[in-house]
Amino acid sequence: MINETMYGLGDEPSVIRELFAYGLARKAEIGAENVYDYSIGNPSVPAPALVKETLLEMLETDPVALHAYSPSAGLPDVREAIAASIRERYGVPATAGHVYMTAGAAAAIAISIAAVSHRDDEVVVVSPYFPEYRTWIEAAGCTVVEVPACQPSFQPDVEALAAVIGPKTSAVIINSPNNPVGAVYTRESLEALAAMLREKEVELDRPLYLISDEPYREITYGAEVPYVPSIYGRTIVCYSYSKALSLPGERIGYVYVSDLADDGDAVSVAIAGAGRALGYVCAPVMLQRVAARCVNEPSDVAAYAENRRILTEGLSALGYEYVEPDGAFYLWVKALEDDANAFSERAKQFELLIVPSDSFGVGGWVRLSYCIARDTIERSMPAFAALKASYEG
Ligand code: PLP
Numbered sequence: 001m002i003n004e005t006m007y008g009l010g011d012e013p014s015v016i017r018e019l020f021a022y023g024l025a026r027k028a029e030i031g032a033e034n035v036y037d038y039s040i041g042n043p044s045v046p047a048p049a050l051v052k053e054t055l056l057e058m059l060e061t062d063p064v065a066l067h068a069y070s071p072s073a074g075l076p077d078v079r080e081a082i083a084a085s086i087r088e089r090y091g092v093p094a095t096a097g098h099v100y101m102t103a104g105a106a107a108a109i110a111i112s113i114a115a116v117s118h119r120d121d122e123v124v125v126v127s128p129y130f131p132e133y134r135t136w137i138e139a140a141g142c143t144v145v146e147v148p149a150c151q152p153s154f155q156p157d158v159e160a161l162a163a164v165i166g167p168k169t170s171a172v173i174i175n176s177p178n179n180p181v182g183a184v185y186t187r188e189s190l191e192a193l194a195a196m197l198r199e200k201e202v203e204l205d206r207p208l209y210l211i212s213d214e215p216y217r218e219i220t221y222g223a224e225v226p227y228v229p230s231i232y233g234r235t236i237v238c239y240s241y242s243k244a245l246s247l248p249g250e251r252i253g254y255v256y257v258s259d260l261a262d263d264g265d266a267v268s269v270a271i272a273g274a275g276r277a278l279g280y281v282c283a284p285v286m287l288q289r290v291a292a293r294c295v296n297e298p299s300d301v302a303a304y305a306e307n308r309r310i311l312t313e314g315l316s317a318l319g320y321e322y323v324e325p326d327g328a329f330y331l332w333v334k335a336l337e338d339d340a341n342a343f344s345e346r347a348k349q350f351e352l353l354i355v356p357s358d359s360f361g362v363g364g365w366v367r368l369s370y371c372i373a374r375d376t377i378e379r380s381m382p383a384f385a386a387l388k389a390s391y392e393g
Contacts, residue, residue, distance in 0.1 A: 005138075014131055015359040016040055019344075023353045030351070036380035038368040039353045041179065041329065043246035045300045045371075051245060054293045058286055070282045073272055074101030074254070081292035082254060089296075090227035093259050100271045101283035101291075103251035105215045105240035107275075109173070110136040112236045112255055114274035115267060116209045117142050117170040124164060124172040126156050128332075128360035130179050130213070142170065146361050154183035154323060154332075158192045165200045171209040171236075172197070177216035177225065180360050180367040181332040182325020184223040187231070194232035207234055207263060215240035215253070218299035220327040221308065229258035236267065241291055243329075244299045252287035304329045307370040307377055314381045318388055329371040332357075335364050336391045346390065350383040 013021070016039055023037040058066055073079065079096040086094035102108040109132075113123060119141035125133050127146040137144045145164050150157045156174060165172070174193070176185035197208045212228040212235055229235040240253035257268045311331055315322060321334040333354070335343035340356035340363055347354050347366075357365035370377060 009135060016131070016355050019353050019355060022348075026351070026353075033379075035351050035353065036376055036383055037353045037372065038370065038380075039355055041243070041369045041371060042248060043243055043329075043371050044373060045246055045303050047246040048294060048297050048300070050294050050297055051247065051290055054290050055286065058289060067285065070101075070285045070288060072275060072280075072282050074099065074283055075285070075288050075292075078288045078292040079254075081295050082256070085295040086256060090230060092227065092230050094229075094256065095259050098257040098259055098264055098268050100255040100257075100268065100275065101288050102238075102253050102255055102275070103280065103283055104242055104248075104253040105213055105238045106132060106136075107251075107278075107280060107283075108238035108240070108253050108255045109133070109211065109213055110139065111271055111274040111278060111280070112209075112211050112238055113137055113142065113171065113173075114140045114278065115270040116207075116211075116236070120168065121170040122164075122166070122168045123170060124161060125361075126161075126172075126174060128180055128357060128362045128365070129173070130175060131359045131361075133173055143168075145169075148362070149181070149183070152323070154178065154181045155185060155189040156193055158189070158196050161193065162196050162200065165197075165204070165208065167204055167206070169200075169204075169208060171211050173211045173213060174228070175213040175216075177220055177223075177325075177327025179216065179328050180330045180355075180357070181323050182328050182330050183323070184220060184225055184326040187224065187226045190226055190228060190231045197232060197234075201234075209267075210235045211238060212236065213238045215243050216328040218244040219301055219304060219329060221301070221305055221325070223326040225327065229256070229260055233258060233260045233262065234267075235261070236271075241287075241294075245290075245294055245297065246300075247287070247290075250287050250290075251284055252291050254283075254291075303374070304371060307372070307374055310374060310377050311368065311370050314377070315384060318381070318385055320384070320388070329369060331368040331370055333366050333368060335366050336388065338364055340364055340366055347387055349390075350387045352380060352383050352387060 019039040079099040083094040237256040242248035344356040
């Protein structure tokens with residue numbers, strides 16, 4: 001008999017992917033230029049030239065060695081290159097033994113949850129949050145505990161987090177720069193969060209892990225993105241090159257267990273164990289080499305910055321309310337009616353594909369991914385005007 005939970009996950013594509021698939025069908029029907037697809041977070045800038053150069057060079061080397069399995073945690077020189085970059089960029093004592101290469105942040109988070117949780121534990125998330133967290137937490141046999149972010153800053157609400165952390169809590173997941181709201185957590189917020197977690201660890205006499213999901217670390221518009229391991233010892237960083245190097249389909253990222261955690265060596269071993277239990281074997285090997293070679297390659301955020309400006313200026317002129325994003329490439333916009341699903345459905349009549357907020361754990365908002373062609377944003381403004389007018393007429 002099939003597993004009903006797995007059937008449910010397979011049968012119900014995420015709202016984002018469903019909207020994306022609808023967009024592809026609609027583009028085929030009425031022409032791509034007539035659909036304003038703000039659904040999915042696929043980077044719209046090409047990967048840096050060094051990615052192609054590295055791949056081409058690799059293809060000239062011995063194919064047997066090139067395509068061989070790597071050790072499960074990754075190639076030693078790749079892990080060392082990443083640890084060296086963490087040391088140089090953030091001034092923390094990172095070692096290669098605490099770096100574990102993964103198939104993107106998704107695998108990194110699923111592995112991290114499994115490594116530090118037991119069945120029936122609780123994992124705390126800040127809402128709105130990336131919908132797949134729930135899938136991975138529940139797959140580990142744990143329960144999701146949602147804590148709304150502060151309004152209107154969308155910083156973590158430390159008091160509310162303290163109120164739900166108890167004897168069953170294994171970890172808190174944070175995501176800054178944030179998908180879907182674009183908030184970047186300030187040093188002050190992170191220090192308050194760390195102080196609270198340290199107090200709770202003493203009170204509850206158990207370790208509390210901070211899983212820091214960081215695929216958008218490089219995508220910012222001037223805000224400081226503090227390095228979480230330098231603020232809280234028991235931090236597990238889940239990093240990805242999907243957005244930083246525009247390689248989402250290639251699946252490469254890593255887990256970095258802070259060397260400042262007193263149990264960091266043991267956690268690193270449990271990370272390797274969780275990767276093994278989940279069947280990952282090793283991260284894609286050619287991409288591991290690309291990651292090492294491009295480890296300090298700057299991300300190209302100029303196009304996203306320009307898109308952000310055009311979109312926010314356009315929507316603000318039309319009277320839409322939104323959260324000014326400091327990072328990532330999403331705009332969190334207030335729906336024009338309480339039911340975000342109904343609002344997203346109505347937007348489709350104007351060929352606007354925008355994601356309702358319910359799948360992120362809150363109602364009443366929509367998410368716009370502005371990692372799309374600038375021209376699409378410019379041409380979509382009359383559609384946003386018509387959508388707004390449809391609520392006023
Ligand atoms: N976490 C967040 C907040 C994301 O937005 C995404 C992807 O969009 C992921 C994790 C997964 O990213 P990856 O492609 O690295 O698996």
